[in-house]
Amino acid sequence: MYKKSPWAAVGVLAFGVAVGTLQMTAVVPMLPVLQRELHAPLTSVSWALTASLLSGAVTIPLLSRLGDLYGRRPVAVATLLLLVAGSVMAALAGTLSVVVAGRALQGVSAALLPLAMGIARQKVTRDRLPTAIGVLSAMIGVGSGAGMILAGLAGGGYQALFWTLAGLGAAGVVLIMLFVREPGRPQAAGRPDYAGAALVASWLVCLLLAVSKGAAWGWTSAGTLGLLAASVALFALWVVSARRAASPLIEIPMLLHRGTVGATVASLLLGFALFGTITTLSSVAQGRLGASVLQVGLYLLPAALLMLTVSLLAGRLMRRFAAASLVGAGSVVVAVAALWLSVSHGSPASLYGASAVLGVGIGLGYAALGTMAVEHVEPARTAAAGGVNSLVRVVGSSLAGAVTGAVLSGAGAGWSFAVSAMAALVSAIFGFVQGVYGARRAEDVRGGAGDGAAGADGRATVLAVEEPV
Numbered sequence: 181m182y183k184k185s186p187w188a189a190v191g192v193l194a195f196g197v198a199v200g201t202l203q204m205t206a207v208v209p210m211l212p213v214l215q216r217e218l219h220a221p222l223t224s225v226s227w228a229l230t231a232s233l234l235s236g237a238v239t240i241p242l243l244s245r246l247g248d249l250y251g252r253r254p255v256a257v258a259t260l261l262l263l264v265a266g267s268v269m270a271a272l273a274g275t276l277s278v279v280v281a282g283r284a285l286q287g288v289s290a291a292l293l294p295l296a297m298g299i300a301r302q303k304v305t306r307d308r309l310p311t312a313i314g315v316l317s318a319m320i321g322v323g324s325g326a327g328m329i330l331a332g333l334a335g336g337g338y339q340a341l342f343w344t345l346a347g348l349g350a351a352g353v354v355l356i357m358l359f360v361r362e363p364g365r366p367q368a369a370g371r372p373d374y375a376g377a378a379l380v381a382s383w384l385v386c387l388l389l390a391v392s393k394g395a396a397w398g399w400t401s402a403g404t405l406g407l408l409a410a411s412v413a414l415f416a417l418w419v420v421s422a423r424r425a426a427s428p429l430i431e432i433p434m435l436l437h438r439g440t441v442g443a444t445v446a447s448l449l450l451g452f453a454l455f456g457t458i459t460t461l462s463s464v465a466q467g468r469l470g471a472s473v474l475q476v477g478l479y480l481l482p483a484a485l486l487m488l489t490v491s492l493l494a495g496r497l498m499r500r501f502a503a504a505s506l507v508g509a510g511s512v513v514v515a516v517a518a519l520w521l522s523v524s525h526g527s528p529a530s531l532y533g534a535s536a537v538l539g540v541g542i543g544l545g546y547a548a549l550g551t552m553a554v555e556h557v558e559p560a561r562t563a564a565a566g567g568v569n570s571l572v573r574v575v576g577s578s579l580a581g582a583v584t585g586a587v588l589s590g591a592g593a594g595w596s597f598a599v600s601a602m603a604a605l606v607s608a609i610f611g612f613v614q615g616v617y618g619a620r621r622a623e624d625v626r627g628g629a630g631d632g633a634a635g636a637d638g639r640a641t642v643l644a645v646e647e648p649v
């Protein structure tokens with residue numbers, strides 16, 4: 181079945197990626213509900229969001245590596261089963277600690293994107309691959325918007341929301357088992373870098389805890405400064421460990437390579453801009469406009485619909501324009517939406533209009549970002565490269581939650597939107613610069629000066645042919 185119709189498998193994988201993303205944003209409008217029903221302070225309730233993002237950041241590269249070693253299809257099924265288990269745990273929870281634990285299990289499903297990209301790279305023809313990767317990547321944006329809508333449709337109760345996520349996860353498992361097949365056995369060798377995973381988790385926990393609690397504890401307090409110092413030290417230790425490991429969790433050269441660093445930075449900043457914008461919009465809608473959870477989802481409905489529409493067109497655009505240039509253009513559009521909201525966010529019309537613009541920008545940027553991240557990587561390393569890119573995106577999303585809370589409480593919604601706009605503008609700069617580099621690289625390859633193997637479109641397909649920057 182899969183061999184006859186690879187696009188059926190791509191559609192199923194896109195559904196799985198969307199479900200894995202739904203759980204990230206669905207809890208955003210539910211934070212006040214959790215605070216009220218579980219009798220917990222907002223600073224503690226915010227970890228219901230952070231726990232999922234943090235779990236995803238740590239497990240994305242680990243599960244991507246396990247997919248390289250043991251097969252991406254079984255690992256993808258396992259991630260959805262963990263999402264189901266976490267959803268059931270959170271639905272039955274009567275305390276915040278159990279909800280946070282369930283959310284951590286749900287966050288594992290963030291690894292579905294790089295796993296799905298690896299499967300698509302194996303089966304979809306080269307000329308259609310940008311469309312497949314574009315659709316899969318755009319599901320991050322679609323799922324982010326749809327998650328907010330799902331929270332409203334759940335009726336305002338967190339139990340109904342988590343039961344719905346459990347059902348969607350179970351449907352994803354069944355569909356992947358029926359429609360997705362992998363050709364042959366994995367060729368990768370080595371062992372997963374569990375020590376690297378522990379170090380990544382440690383420095384991220386320290387960093388996010390310092391950012392989220394800095395306003396309450398004081399930015400110059402011993403606790404905040406100690407956590408920041410510990411984060412820096414653990415990060416340095418992780419870099420040393422990664423350079424010495426035979427099969428590191430994250431390959432540092434892949435982060436710093438001139439052919440991929442633009443995608444790395446753009447992914448980090450676009451993740452920040454998206455979550456910063458929708459989190460602030462949710463706060464403004466509920467606080468200033470008195471919107472219900474469902475109404476917040478409706479404000480983001482234009483974004484969700486346009487993300488999907490634009491992603492379906494992105495494949496055609498990538499046949500004419502470089503992926504990096506489209507990422508830059510999408511980032512500019514996201515910046516326009518955030519700047520719009522920074523100066524005008526007091527009416528429903530402004531929220532609906534900016535949401536539509538945001539959907540166009542994220543749909544275009546995320547769809548092209550997937551191709552930008554892997555176009556210089558060997559096919560066997562696609563999942564690993566996608567894992568690195570997804571990791572930095574989730575790190576950016578995690579930072580957005582903490583930074584947005586701090587800016588909202590201190591400077592207000594206008595400044596919070598402005599911070600997201602600035603992140604998107606910097607992402608655009610890196611996208612356009614990477615596009616210039618890619619064009620020069622293609623010219624070198626066509627002229628015989630390149631070191632990597634060039635594909636039909638003149639782009640190099642081997643990553644490790646140049647020194648890191």
